[in-house]
Amino acid sequence: MDLHELLEKTVTGLGFELVDVEQSPRGRVLRLFIDKPEKEGGIDVEDCATVSNHLTRVLAVENVDYDRLEVSSPGLDRVLKKLADFERFAGSEVNLRLRLPLAGRRNFNGILQGVRDGKVCLTIDTGDVELELSNVDKARLVPKFD
Template sequence: MDVHELLEKTLTGLGYELVDVERSPRGRVLRVFIDKPEKPRGIDVDDCALVSNHLSRVLAVEDVDYDRLEVSSPGLDRLLRKESDFARFAGCEITLKLRLPAAGRRNFSGMLVGVVDGKVRLRMDAGDMDVELENIDRARLVPRFATGKSGGKPVQEVMRK
């Protein structure tokens, strides 16, 4: 079983979603990005500690070679990889980088309408565009901030779906 498969299986069993895995060039640092969709405020330090402790034991038993394990939330500008990510974050602003150019460009940004039959629909000022999921090299959420006033000082609140 490869590391990605092992992490996916373990995290699913704990009730978390594996968003991404990164290994440093020499494989010494293993970074694991997790999410819990039903948790409205997102991943916190307690979640990261719980997952880190559990994964440390699992990786030791499975004899996975690494020096340091880092467990983190995917952040406000999280990557979208799976079809379910594109469905979950419909209505959010995203940026896309394509593998092969469309309309002479590889980089796009706009409102994610959703995904149907493996095609992601993006709403831009110039109109809607459908992109094959396989042609997406990288897709990220664009964080939105609502500003308000609190005691005369501007306040920024993160908008999270």
């Protein structure tokens, strides 16, 4: 079982969603971002501690070599990676960067309209665009402050 699969299985088994995993270049630091969509107010310190404590034991049993484990909430500028993320946050403002340009453009800011036929739908200043999910390099929510 590879590391990402092990982390995904463990985190979802605890009732959380694994949003993202970052590893330092030599794999010495593991940084996980978790969420719990149905929880009002989002992830708190106790949630992070629960996941961290459990993962520390699992990684020891599986002989995963690392120096530091960090578990955090995805934050207000949450990264969108999975198809389900783009569906869940429809109606939200996003910043999106493509791997390969579309009509000479790689960066898009707009309102996420969801997913249609496997393509990410976005309303930008010049109208609606459909972007291949496989071409999305990075996508993040734009934080809203009241």
